[in-house]
Amino acid sequence: MNEQHPARFVNPDKLAPTFGYTHVVETTSRRTVYVSGQVAFGEQGQLIGDGDLAAQTRQVFENIAAALEAVGMAFRDVVKLTFFMTDISGMPVVREIRDQFIDTTQPPASSAVEVRRLIREELMIEIEAIAAGS
Template sequence: MQKKFINPETLPPTFGYSHVVEISNAKRTIYISGQVAINTNGQIVGVGDLATQMQQVFENIKSALETLELQFNDVVKLTFFLTDIPQMAIVRDIRDQYIDTKNPPASSAVAN
């Protein structure tokens, strides 16, 4: 699989995501269900602490990837759902511990 990360000059500057990711020669596509801050014992982690919750979410994603012998640099798209968009900075801080910040996946954030 070949990945090309593109940020056209005709689009706004990015901060921690790529506008476009082109995949070619892909032999398989994998989808991971939405992950929440629940550990392997079925317990909610980090109640009231978004940073701790996001750490658990990314560890869950990491476990799913490792099941298929994949890593975060294989991820081409992330979507975040937040109740408070100013907390996106916390999400980015945790996310950046896992992704390749030089070639970040395409990302979307949805807040209510």
């Protein structure tokens, strides 16, 4: 852990190589923030990107950024992301957009799960986040 980030990012040699995530993130932060699963709804509750995974993903990340900003945090503080997708084969699209928001040199721990459906039929992705800071 260092002064710039209250977390230590570790990829143990005995685990498989990673691609855009970290196996273990250790934090001793006094403050942890949990962001509920975000979907592709704009400020007025309207769906953004009907049928467009890239547009929905970008909106989800923008929603997470707004949630973090509301409590004085940013994506640099995110230590865990969980992705829920209706079609996991779209993960390369999601990763490309994710990498525009996260610190790719110290990516957060991550899980991705394919689900049959989200809260509304037209939603393709939901992402929840955990952030740690002082």
